[in-house]
Amino acid sequence: MSENNSSYISGKESRRITKFNRRVTKKLEKEREEAGKDPSRYTTKMRNPDNVVEFDNVCTYFFTDVGTVKAVDGVNFDIPKHATVGVVGESGCGKSVTSLSLMQLLQRPSGQTVGGEIRFNNGDGSALNIVNTPNSVMEKLRGSQISMIFQEPMTALNPVFRIGDQIDEVIRLHEPEMSEEQVRARTLEMLEMVGIANKEGVYRMYPHELSGGMRQRICIAIALACSPKLIIADEPTTALDVTIQAQILDLLQNLKDKLSSSIMLITHDLGVVAGMADYVVVMYAGRVVEKGTADEIFHHPSHPYTIGLMRSKPVVGQKVDQLYNIPGNVPNPVAMPDYCYFRDRCEMKCDRCARAYPPEIRISDTHVVSCYRYYEEGEVLGVPQSVDVTKL
Ligand SMILES: Nc1ncnc2c1ncn2[C@@H]1O[C@H](COP(=O)(O)OP(=O)(O)OP(=O)(O)O)[C@@H](O)[C@H]1O
Ligand code: SF4
Ligand SMILES: [Mg+2]
Numbered sequence: 001m002s003e004n005n006s007s008y009i010s011g012k013e014s015r016r017i018t019k020f021n022r023r024v025t026k027k028l029e030k031e032r033e034e035a036g037k038d039p040s041r042y043t044t045k046m047r048n049p050d051n052v053v054e055f056d057n058v059c060t061y062f063f064t065d066v067g068t069v070k071a072v073d074g075v076n077f078d079i080p081k082h083a084t085v086g087v088v089g090e091s092g093c094g095k096s097v098t099s100l101s102l103m104q105l106l107q108r109p110s111g112q113t114v115g116g117e118i119r120f121n122n123g124d125g126s127a128l129n130i131v132n133t134p135n136s137v138m139e140k141l142r143g144s145q146i147s148m149i150f151q152e153p154m155t156a157l158n159p160v161f162r163i164g165d166q167i168d169e170v171i172r173l174h175e176p177e178m179s180e181e182q183v184r185a186r187t188l189e190m191l192e193m194v195g196i197a198n199k200e201g202v203y204r205m206y207p208h209e210l211s212g213g214m215r216q217r218i219c220i221a222i223a224l225a226c227s228p229k230l231i232i233a234d235e236p237t238t239a240l241d242v243t244i245q246a247q248i249l250d251l252l253q254n255l256k257d258k259l260s261s262s263i264m265l266i267t268h269d270l271g272v273v274a275g276m277a278d279y280v281v282v283m284y285a286g287r288v289v290e291k292g293t294a295d296e297i298f299h300h301p302s303h304p305y306t307i308g309l310m311r312s313k314p315v316v317g318q319k320v321d322q323l324y325n326i327p328g329n330v331p332n333p334v335a336m337p338d339y340c341y342f343r344d345r346c347e348m349k350c351d352r353c354a355r356a357y358p359p360e361i362r363i364s365d366t367h368v369v370s371c372y373r374y375y376e377e378g379e380v381l382g383v384p385q386s387v388d389v390t391k392l
Pocket of ligand 1: 062064069071089090091092093094095096097098107110111268333
């Protein structure tokens with residue numbers, strides 16, 4: 001792996017990286033296969049049974065031609081039952097990779113969760129550690145217990161099948177004991193639930209016959225068809241215009257309450273999070289830099305990055321000549337520094353910031369921030385644990 005910041009890689013270095021990647025990914029795949037054969041290695045217990053998901057020091061890396069990209073590196077946060085958790089941060093900070101790790105939909109073999117646990121509550125006192133769970137079990141989980149809504153509804157739907165058939169298929173897959181009439185009745189019920197007036201007509205339509213907002217409603221119907229415990233919505237409204245955005249978000253929130261599910265809402269739009277989330281997780285360069293209730297994050301942002309994000313958000317009724325933007329760039333993902341990742345952009349740094357990466361510091365029961373500014377006043381919890389890939 002290249003240790004410097006230069007993007008130039010010699011032929012020799014490139015061959016070394018390729019060889020290393022091949023060896024490590026082969027070993028990790030083999031270990032995963034072994035772990036998947038033994039239920040005791042992927043069965044665990046929730047730290048708190050009131051959570052649906054617990055990310056515990058999760059490390060997901062990509063073994064690429066230019067070196068190891070630590071896309072998600074020591075991520076810790078919980079998704080409580082019946083709650084909406086917003087995950088925010090700028091492009092490339094690891095939001096989608098966090099959710100793909102939970103669904104086990106990473107691009108393998110180059111993408112691997114190399115450390116930590118992702119616990120999913122089975123509801124019977126036990127939990128699955130998704131990291132080691134075999135594909136046969138994941139297939140049953142995806143769509144029925146955890147489902148996903150993507151940014152672009154057109155690409156999520158199959159253009160050559162009718163809407164009704166696509167929803168029917170999902171229900172049939174997860175509820176094999178249902179008769180054809182029951183499946184169809186359930187599909188129509190779902191279409192009604194997501195606010196489609198002409199449900200019989202839409203049942204027979206193809207995706208291209210619907211508007212973007214309607215298609216996203218169909219995607220929501222598919223995602224919720226089996227009453228999942230967790231809905232992952234990755235930028236669900238980015239492709240839609242503003243008026244439709246609000247309707248879709250309202251719909252999602254109402255259905256979540258109706259089905260007693262939880263939502264992991266991934267977005268770079270703080271306005272979306274403010275209106276919907278109970279808790280907010282702020283990510284920066286593959287790590288969680290701050291997490292807390294929506295009220296704490298919006299009214300008492302504490303990490304300099306979160307403070308910068310809040311300042312860069314337009315406020316209705318407030319006139320400004322120019323919106324604030326955070327100066328500088330995110331560090332090179334294949335050669336992260338050994339100090340605070342935000343230091344080179346931070347306007348609030350102090351002497352302590354010259355030290356190693358800051359630990360997580362609890363500043364209220366629910367509010368945790370990774371920044372030395374709170375070292376004295378908060379409870380120091382610990383540092384996110386990275387994985388040394390040379391030891392794999
Ligand atoms: N298949 C891949 N191969 C190599 N690197 C990848 C791959 N997928 C993601 N990454 C890297 O992982 C990091 C995190 O990406 P991710 O897609 O999670 O960002 P994000 O926070 O979802 O951004 P956005 O807001 O743009 O969707 C990025 O640096 C990205 O380049
Ligand atoms: S630890 Fe220091 S450099 Fe990092 S965000 Fe906090 S104040 Fe800034
Ligand atoms: Mg993304």
